[in-house]
Amino acid sequence: xxxxxxxxxxxxxxxxxxxxxxxxxxxxxxxxxxxxxxxxxxxxxxxxxxxxxxxxxxxxxxxxxxxxxxxxxxxxxxxxxxxxxxxxxxxxxxxxxxxxxxxxxxxxxxxxxxxxxxxxxxxxxxxxxxxxxxxxxxxxxxxxxxxxxxxxxxxxxxxxxxxxxxxxxxxx
Amino acid sequence: xxxxxxxxxxxxxxxxxxxxxxxxxxxxxxxxxxxxxxxxxxxxxxxxxxxxxxxxxxxxxxxxxxxxxxxxxxxxxxxxxxxxxxxxxxxxxxxxxxxxxxxxxxxxxxxxxxxxxxxxxxxxxxxxxxxxxxxxxxxxxxxxxxxxxxxxxxxxxxxxxxxxxxxxxxxxxxxxxxxxxxxxxxxxxxxxxxxxxxxxxxxxxxxxxxxxxxxxxxxxxxxxxxxxxxxxxxxxxxxxxxxxxxxxxxxxxxxxxxxxxxxxxxxxxxxxxxxxxxxxxxxxxxxxxxxxxxxxxxxxxxxxxxxxxxxxxxxxxxxxxxxxxxxxxxxxxxxxxxxxxxxxxxxxxxxxxxxxxxxxxxxxxxxxxxxxxxxxxxxxxxxxxxxxxxxxxxxxxxxxxxxxxxxxxxxxxxxxxxxxxxxxxxxxxxxxxxxxxxxxxxxxxxxxxxxxxxxxxxxxxxxxxxxxxxxxxxxxxxxxxxxxxxxxxxxxxxxxxxxxxxxxxxxxxxxxxxxxxxxxxxxxxxxxxxxxxxxxxxxxxxxxxxxxxxxxxxxxxxxxxxxxxxxxxxxxxxxxxxxxxxxxxxxxxxxx
Ligand SMILES: Cc1cc2nc3c(=O)[nH]c(=O)nc-3n(C[C@H](O)[C@H](O)[C@H](O)COP(=O)(O)O)c2cc1C
Ligand code: FES
Numbered sequence: 001x002x003x004x005x006x007x008x009x010x011x012x013x014x015x016x017x018x019x020x021x022x023x024x025x026x027x028x029x030x031x032x033x034x035x036x037x038x039x040x041x042x043x044x045x046x047x048x049x050x051x052x053x054x055x056x057x058x059x060x061x062x063x064x065x066x067x068x069x070x071x072x073x074x075x076x077x078x079x080x081x082x083x084x085x086x087x088x089x090x091x092x093x094x095x096x097x098x099x100x101x102x103x104x105x106x107x108x109x110x111x112x113x114x115x116x117x118x119x120x121x122x123x124x125x126x127x128x129x130x131x132x133x134x135x136x137x138x139x140x141x142x143x144x145x146x147x148x149x150x151x152x153x154x155x156x157x158x159x160x161x162x163x164x165x166x167x168x169x170x171x172x
Numbered sequence: 173x174x175x176x177x178x179x180x181x182x183x184x185x186x187x188x189x190x191x192x193x194x195x196x197x198x199x200x201x202x203x204x205x206x207x208x209x210x211x212x213x214x215x216x217x218x219x220x221x222x223x224x225x226x227x228x229x230x231x232x233x234x235x236x237x238x239x240x241x242x243x244x245x246x247x248x249x250x251x252x253x254x255x256x257x258x259x260x261x262x263x264x265x266x267x268x269x270x271x272x273x274x275x276x277x278x279x280x281x282x283x284x285x286x287x288x289x290x291x292x293x294x295x296x297x298x299x300x301x302x303x304x305x306x307x308x309x310x311x312x313x314x315x316x317x318x319x320x321x322x323x324x325x326x327x328x329x330x331x332x333x334x335x336x337x338x339x340x341x342x343x344x345x346x347x348x349x350x351x352x353x354x355x356x357x358x359x360x361x362x363x364x365x366x367x368x369x370x371x372x373x374x375x376x377x378x379x380x381x382x383x384x385x386x387x388x389x390x391x392x393x394x395x396x397x398x399x400x401x402x403x404x405x406x407x408x409x410x411x412x413x414x415x416x417x418x419x420x421x422x423x424x425x426x427x428x429x430x431x432x433x434x435x436x437x438x439x440x441x442x443x444x445x446x447x448x449x450x451x452x453x454x455x456x457x458x459x460x461x462x463x464x465x466x467x468x469x470x471x472x473x474x475x476x477x478x479x480x481x482x483x484x485x486x487x488x489x490x491x492x493x494x495x496x497x498x499x500x501x502x503x504x505x506x507x508x509x510x511x512x513x514x515x516x517x518x519x520x521x522x523x524x525x526x527x528x529x530x531x532x533x534x535x536x537x538x539x540x541x542x543x544x545x546x547x548x549x550x551x552x553x554x555x556x557x558x559x560x561x562x563x564x565x566x567x568x569x570x571x572x573x574x575x576x577x578x579x580x581x582x583x584x585x586x587x588x589x590x591x592x593x594x595x596x597x598x599x600x601x602x603x604x605x606x607x608x609x610x611x612x613x614x615x616x617x618x619x620x621x622x623x624x625x626x627x628x629x630x631x632x633x634x635x636x637x638x639x640x641x642x643x644x645x646x647x648x649x650x651x652x653x654x655x656x657x658x659x660x661x662x663x664x665x666x667x668x669x670x671x672x673x674x675x676x677x678x679x680x681x682x683x684x685x686x687x688x689x690x691x692x693x694x695x696x697x698x699x700x701x702x703x704x705x706x707x708x709x710x711x712x713x714x715x716x717x718x719x720x721x722x723x724x725x726x727x728x729x730x731x732x733x734x735x736x737x738x739x740x741x742x743x744x745x746x747x748x749x750x751x752x753x754x755x756x757x758x759x760x761x762x763x764x
Contacts (some may be wrong), residue, residue, distance in 0.1 A: 042404070096507050097524035097598055132405070136405075141524065157754070158357075
């Protein structure tokens with residue numbers, strides 16, 4: 001059930017000051033338009049990469065959407081995040097084709113390597129691990145996507161190697 | 173001698189396989205080595221198993237090359253410039269000679285995919301040069317009435333490709349009957365089935381065909397506003413749609429008095445979905461476009477009476493729309509030539525799983541499952557045995573190998589307990605556990621249930637618990653019966669298609685693979701050797717070198733044995749994580 005997502009995504013205290021002036025133009029663009037809530041939230045997430053609580057409160061104050069409605073929509077759709085994410089989001093595909101080709105081995109190997117659970121972010125803020133459904137390259141299954149790069153025909157080992165390479169680059 | 177022309181297949185799948193790098197390399201050669209060649213891009217032709225694909229046109233002869241990387245492309249260019257002849261081993265398709273990949277292409281009939289992989293989707297001129305926007309001009313020039321078009325679509329026998337299979341022309345008639353001044357036309361590009369990518373390929377490869385289909389639909393029902401609801405996970409599709417819409421506006425195919433048809437005004441916008449499977453259901457989709465939680469509501473009223481913003485609305489799938497211009501241009505009779513009595517035309521499938529040639533295929537209705545798997549798909553990977561094929565994703569079911577004579581049409585597929593669905597076709601071999609497949613799909617629907625109906629919300633959860641138990645060796649007598657009972661209750665008491673079809677994967681696997689369920693429950697065995705909790709890991713003494721790597725990596729210290737001695741796994745301490753199997757460099761761990 002989609003409501004399950006609420007418990008897992010409790011609003012936590014915000015990491016640092018959120019610059020709310022960034023969303024002014026967004027509010028101006030959509031204010032008063034029918035069906036604007038999802039585009040506004042998508043816009044906020046495009047700016048901060050997640051939905052900061054203070055931004056949601058501001059939207060509620062300025063557009064008249066009830067905070068509870070905003071929260072309802074934000075928790076209904078898989079795209080929206082209520083917590084900050086790591087620099088690199090690892091999306092491991094668990095679509096049907098990838099499942100048949102043992103995608104769970106990829107997630108297990110990455111969980112072990114990064115020492116985090118699915119959906120969590122590493123303490124250094126470098127990686128967030130996520131499961132997604134079908135990235136649309138089923139013929140390359142099992143697949144994962146990091147940023148705009150897609151990696152196919154993976155094994156647990158090769159997936160971990162990709163992560164190691166990124167870490168190396170980040171540390172240089 | 174004409175200039176060489178290179179065309180790189182830049183669909184999402186091609187880019188994932190490395191097409192972007194190949195494209196950049198050719199560009200680099202063009203710029204830095206002053207190579208006198210033309211470079212262009214197209215989208216996916218469906219041969220995903222051969223990506224990245226590069227087409228070289230040499231002296232007006234086209235050669236499509238597969239499996240091309242940055243090195244090979246340089247070699248190809250050099251070879252063609254020198255000899256003007258192909259490197260035969262790498263050719264997957266040409267008019268000049270046959271290749272083994274002809275089996276993949278020859279049984280296909282491309283209507284919805286007519287331009288995918290052949291034109292540059294970002295240039296409207298190329299679409300127009302391939303009979304694009306000729307259907308809407310034909311309507312304008314011959315002053316075809318709304319009724320004539322609707323009748324034409326009914327005569328073609330086209331049924332909705334989004335899964336329901338409802339006669340498209342009839343749906344249009346309902347929307348047309350309503351004489352409200354404001355109406356909407358919506359294209360459903362939410363493509364939720366996790367393992368299918370037909371709609372994405374069409375949007376990426378030929379966005380104008382969908383737009384023209386929507387324009388014709390809007391004219392037929394009298395709509396003046398259009399929405400394409402596309403999932404946000406398809407950034408390339410969204411980008412190309414927006415490019416195409418801007419071009420169509422510029423050329424006057426969108427806007428006021430389109431093609432000179434008086435008072436026919438239409439604009440179309442893209443709405444990005446935000447990730448919820450249930451939003452593929454039409455009433456939930458409408459709620460989502462309105463900016464709400466995507467909860468389905470009771471029908472009637474159907475969208476044709478009261479849809480988006482309470483106005484009459486017609487919703488069709490991407491592939492449905494892509495067929496429309498072809499039907500209007502070539503005639504209903506031509507379309508109805510393909511297919512069976514009650515299922516006309518062609519259907520696009522995303523062929524994936526344990527198949528040799530995975531990709532996108534468009535086949536005439538009436539072809540057998542066997543032909544798709546063996547002729548087009550080239551059989552099962554690694555010479556394993558074909559076990560079953562899953563149609564229709566989480567709403568569908570599986571068809572076992574012994575029914576591979578089943579023909580692909582709505583009624584024959586329904587008779588097996590599966591559904592035609594939107595076109596996901598996942599092939600499974602002997603190493604796929606059917607109980608685990610059922611669990612996989614139920615896990616998906618359980619998470620995606622919007623929570624409105626009790627049986628769908630809680631029933632799927634209980635079913636998932638039972639299935640998880642069975643795959644973990646905790647199954648009990650009576651579990652199968654309980655699953656069946658819950659299935660029928662969920663089907664009967666759910667409001668929307670999600671709940672009504674969620675039990676299908678379970679029911680069909682029980683129907684055709686009951687023995688596998690029983691093996692899990694009674695013998696605590698997984699015949700496909702896939703459910704990890706039911707496996708035993710053992711050391712093969714002949715292969716063990718005593719390197720200790722398994723023992724070091726065992727998280728529970730369940731492996732005994734020192735350096736240079738044969739190791740031994742204590743079953744009571746083993747948690748079956750498989751770490752020893754993946755770490756062993758000498759193939760000395762076996763599972764049974
Ligand atoms: C849970 C659920 C998910 C659906 N997902 C999709 C989808 O992703 N794409 C789609 O075109 N239709 C989907 N449908 C079917 C639509 O409700 C609708 O029937 C279809 O878009 C109508 O278009 P058609 O007549 O051209 O098939 C879904 C239905 C249900 C119940
Ligand atoms: S199922 Fe993983 S890419 Fe399609």
